[in-house]
Amino acid sequence: xxxxxxxxxxxxxxxxxxxxxxxxxxxxxxxxxxxxxxxxxxxxxxxxxxxxxxxxxxxxxxxxxxxxxxxxxxxxxxxxxxxxxxxxxxxxxxxxxxxxxxxxxxxxxxxxxxxxxxxxxxxxxxxxxx
Amino acid sequence: xxxxxxxxxxxxxxxxxxxxxxxxxxxxxxxxxxxxxxxxxxxxxxxxxxxxxxxxxxxxxxxxxxxxxxxxxxxxxxxxxxxxxxxxxxxxxxxxxxxxxxxxxxxxxxxxxxxxxxxxxxxxxxxxxxxxxxxxxxxxxxxxxxxxxxxxxxxxxxxxxxxxxxxxxxxxxxxxxxxxxxxxxxxxxxxxxxxxxxxxxxxxxxxxxxxxxxxxxxxxxxxxxxxxxxxxxxxxxxxxxxxxxxxxxxxxxxxxxxxxxxxxxxxxxxxxxxxxxxxxxxxxxxxxxxxxxxxxxxxxxxxxxxxxxxxxxxxxxxxxxxxxxxxxxxxxxxxxxxxxxxxxxxxxxxxxxxxxxxxxxxxxxxxxxxxxxxxxxxxxxxxxxxxxxxxxxxxxxxxxxxxxxxxxxxxxxxxxxxxxxxxxxxxxxxxxxxxxxxxxxxxxxxxxxxxxxxxx
Numbered sequence: 001x002x003x004x005x006x007x008x009x010x011x012x013x014x015x016x017x018x019x020x021x022x023x024x025x026x027x028x029x030x031x032x033x034x035x036x037x038x039x040x041x042x043x044x045x046x047x048x049x050x051x052x053x054x055x056x057x058x059x060x061x062x063x064x065x066x067x068x069x070x071x072x073x074x075x076x077x078x079x080x081x082x083x084x085x086x087x088x089x090x091x092x093x094x095x096x097x098x099x100x101x102x103x104x105x106x107x108x109x110x111x112x113x114x115x116x117x118x119x120x121x122x123x124x125x126x127x128x129x130x
Numbered sequence: 131x132x133x134x135x136x137x138x139x140x141x142x143x144x145x146x147x148x149x150x151x152x153x154x155x156x157x158x159x160x161x162x163x164x165x166x167x168x169x170x171x172x173x174x175x176x177x178x179x180x181x182x183x184x185x186x187x188x189x190x191x192x193x194x195x196x197x198x199x200x201x202x203x204x205x206x207x208x209x210x211x212x213x214x215x216x217x218x219x220x221x222x223x224x225x226x227x228x229x230x231x232x233x234x235x236x237x238x239x240x241x242x243x244x245x246x247x248x249x250x251x252x253x254x255x256x257x258x259x260x261x262x263x264x265x266x267x268x269x270x271x272x273x274x275x276x277x278x279x280x281x282x283x284x285x286x287x288x289x290x291x292x293x294x295x296x297x298x299x300x301x302x303x304x305x306x307x308x309x310x311x312x313x314x315x316x317x318x319x320x321x322x323x324x325x326x327x328x329x330x331x332x333x334x335x336x337x338x339x340x341x342x343x344x345x346x347x348x349x350x351x352x353x354x355x356x357x358x359x360x361x362x363x364x365x366x367x368x369x370x371x372x373x374x375x376x377x378x379x380x381x382x383x384x385x386x387x388x389x390x391x392x393x394x395x396x397x398x399x400x401x402x403x404x405x406x407x408x409x410x411x412x413x414x415x416x417x418x419x420x421x422x423x424x425x426x427x428x429x430x431x432x433x434x435x436x437x438x439x440x441x442x443x444x445x446x447x448x449x450x451x452x453x454x455x456x457x458x459x460x461x462x463x464x465x466x467x468x469x470x471x472x473x474x475x476x477x478x479x480x481x482x483x484x485x486x487x488x489x490x491x492x493x494x495x496x497x498x499x500x501x502x503x504x505x506x507x508x509x510x511x512x513x514x515x516x517x518x519x520x521x522x523x524x525x526x527x528x529x530x531x532x533x534x535x536x537x538x539x540x541x542x543x544x545x546x547x548x549x550x551x552x553x554x555x556x557x558x559x560x561x562x563x564x565x566x567x568x569x570x571x572x573x574x575x576x577x578x579x580x581x582x583x584x585x586x
Contacts, residue, residue, distance in 0.1 A: 016578075023571065030564065039556055046563045053570040060574060065581045073581075080578040087571045094568070098561040101554050107159050108551045 009064055013072040016059040020079035023052045027086045034097050167330050203539050204333060205347065208340040210532040212399035215341040217525040219293055219404030223286045224412065224518035230282030231511050238279055238423075239507050241272035246493045249486055252474055256483035257441065262469030269449060269464045276424045280460035283417045290409035291383040297342045297401045298373050298385055304339045305356070305370040308332055312354055313368030339364070344399025360396035362387040382409065412517050417457065419513065423506045425458035426497040434492050438473030438485025446473025446485070 026049045033042035068076075154170050161167040231237060245268040252261045311332040318328060336356065339345055344359040356365040363371045371388035378384050384394040385402065395410075397403050428450035435446035449472075453461035466472065476484025494502050501509060 027571075039560065042560050042564075043556070046560060046567065049567045050563070053567055053574070056574055057570070060577055060581075063581065068581065076578050076581070080575050083571060084575045087568050090564070091568045094561050094564045098558065098565075101557045101561065104159065105551065105554045105558070108554065 009067040010069075010072060012059060012062045013068070013076060016056065016063065017075050017079050019052055019056045019059055020076075020083050023049065023056065024079075024083045024086050026052060027083070027090045031090050031093055034093055167327075200539065203535065204336075207532065207535045207539060208337055208345060208347070209399075210528055210535055211337050211340040212344045212403070213528045214525065214532055215400040216344075216398070216404030216407065217521050217528055219290075219401045220408045220412070221518065221521040221525050223290055223405070223408045224514065224521055226289065227282055227286050227413070227416065228514050228518050231279060231514050236275070238272065238275040239504070239511070241268065241275040242427075242493070242503055242507065244268050245272055246490060249489050252472070253483040253486040253490070256474040256486065257480050259441075259469055262441065262472050262474075264469075265472055266464070266466055266469045269466070273450070273462050273464050276420070276459040276462050279420055280417070280424075280457050283413050283420065284457075284460065287382070287409050287413050290405040290413070291381075293405040294383045294385065294402055294409075295375050297405070298375050301339060301342050301364070301402070302370075302372045304335050304342070305364045305372070308335050308339070308356060309365045309368050309370035311335070312365065316368065340400060342400045343397060343402045358387075358393065358396070359398050360393060362391075362393050362396075416510065416514060416517075417459070419506075419510045421458040422499055423459070423497070423503065423510060424462045425452050426499060426506075427492070427503045428452045428458070428462055430492045430495065430497060430503075431489065434485070434489045435473045437476075437488050439475040439478040439482075440473050441470035441475070441480060443475070443478040443480075447471055 026045050030042055030045040030049065033039075033045055158169055233240065245265065248261070248264045248268050252258070252265055255261050311328055315328045315332065332354075336345065336347060339356070345364065346357050346359055346361075348355045348357070350366070353367040354365070355363065355367075357363050362373075364373075365371070373388070373393075374386040374390070376384050376386060376392075384392050385397060387393045394406060397406055429452075431450055432448040435449045438446045440446060448465045451463045451465045452458045473489075474486045475482035476488075493504065496502055497506055499506050
């Protein structure tokens with residue numbers, strides 16, 4: 001009984017590690033998609049990331065910490081750390097890209113308003129935004 | 131699986147690429163309504179290397195940016211612009227001529243009609259000096275109308291000469307600016323830049339040049355070359371070749387290339403081509419027709435005069451004088467100085483009006499041009515109207531074609547704020563979703579760390 005539960009836990013850990021690795025790959029794919037301005041690739045990768053996150057959540061809660069051996073714990077810690085590091089880089093990039101997009105959206109809006117109200121000083125809005 | 135250092139390197143490249151993309155997008159949006167601006171796109175390529183037989187993703191490499199252009203479309207626009215310039219010049223000149231010939235109460239047609247009407251009245255009172263003086267005044271009015279018609283054609287020809295001179299000066303100025311831009315574009319290229327804004331400026335100036343003159347653009351060994359359609363160089367690389375104007379013996383303005391060769395007859399398209407076509411083809415044909423009418427009408431009237439006798443019983447003298455050389459319409463004058471000289475009498479008696487019938491017959495008798503004077507004049511007016519109508523309808527068609535081409539260019543090279551905005555919204559939604567995933571990853575990381583640390 002104890003052996004079977006230990007083996008089951010090892011399978012769950014292996015599945016969990018596999019998901020962490022897949023997620024790490026997807027984070028890299030999304031990073032490249034953002035930098036290459038490949039919106040479709042980014043959207044597809046995000047869909048896969050969300051699916052992997054849901055699966056990861058289920059796998060993690062299936063692990064029984066009491067039965068987790070040192071090898072399994074190391075493996076999980078190592079992959080989780082790697083994913084964390086990747087996601088931190090990804091987070092910075094998303095934050096930067098998001099800010100860039102917000103500035104561009106504001107510029108588009110300013111441009112439209114300037115076209116509608118040519119008398120208005122556009123420079124004031126720009127400097128306020130900056 | 132790549133290491134953390136590689137990831138950091140990829141991210142650094144990525145942030146650089148993002149900054150470049152932001153600058154390009156900013157530039158595109160700011161220039162959405164700039165005439166001649168071509169949308170710029172960022173050139174990024176995936177960086178990868180093969181290590182131990184495995185392809186390792188190394189992120190993205192920023193290659194610079196390029197402007198979106200369609201050379202064939204640009205050439206089509208220049209050709210259409212050139213046609214438009216030519217037809218505009220012709221249409222302007224022909225409208226000017228048409229207004230001088232289109233009057234129904236004044237002008238040659240009305241004067242002819244009045245002359246014959248008053249001659250008809252003279253037949254009932256051949257000895258009435260007042261009626262004779264009226265006919266003489268009518269003849270003078272007709273001569274004035276002929277001279278005004280000739281002056282209108284001559285003025286249009288002079289206007290064409292001025293257009294050519296003025297346009298050549300503009301061509302030279304534009305050629306210099308284009309040559310200077312070619313130099314700057316070459317320098318930018320040597321520094322690894324696309325020179326997009328400079329190329330846009332050059333394309334815009336080339337289109338302005340096409341409005342003035344038919345041009346041909348080629349690349350000779352990487353050097354942009356701009357020539358007239360007959361091959362005379364205007365710009366080669368960063369050197370411009372100035373056209374010159376000179377006045378020929380007949381008073382017309384001629385165009386010489388950089389080597390001093392007369393290329394007037396070879397220039398087509400643009401304001402210059404249109405003005406030259408109107409000046410050297412259309413206007414001379416109309417002048418010839420008007421001169422023929424003046425000369426043949428004068429001859430017919432003089433012959434009719436010669437068949438009769440004036441109030442004093444003398445043989446009829448010539449009513450009109452036409453110069454032996456030059457324009458008959460411009461030089462036609464009334465030879466008679468007194469109404470009594472009108473040869474109304476057929477037998478030399480004072481009360482005879484028998485020759486008035488001969489004089490009146492000129493109105494309905496065909497001239498050597500195979501039409502009577504009234505119809506000959508109607509033909510002339512019809513030809514002026516037809517030439518004007520052709521130029522006008524051609525201009526309408528070319529303008530429409532040019533609008534379509536410009537619209538096509540705008541959709542390929544121009545910036546659509548709507549498209550940019552729509553993409554930005556999708557990006558923003560993607561970033562929101564990314565933040566959600568990152569948050570989940572962080573939560574999972576905490577759970578896993580607590581779990582694994584608790585056991586180790």
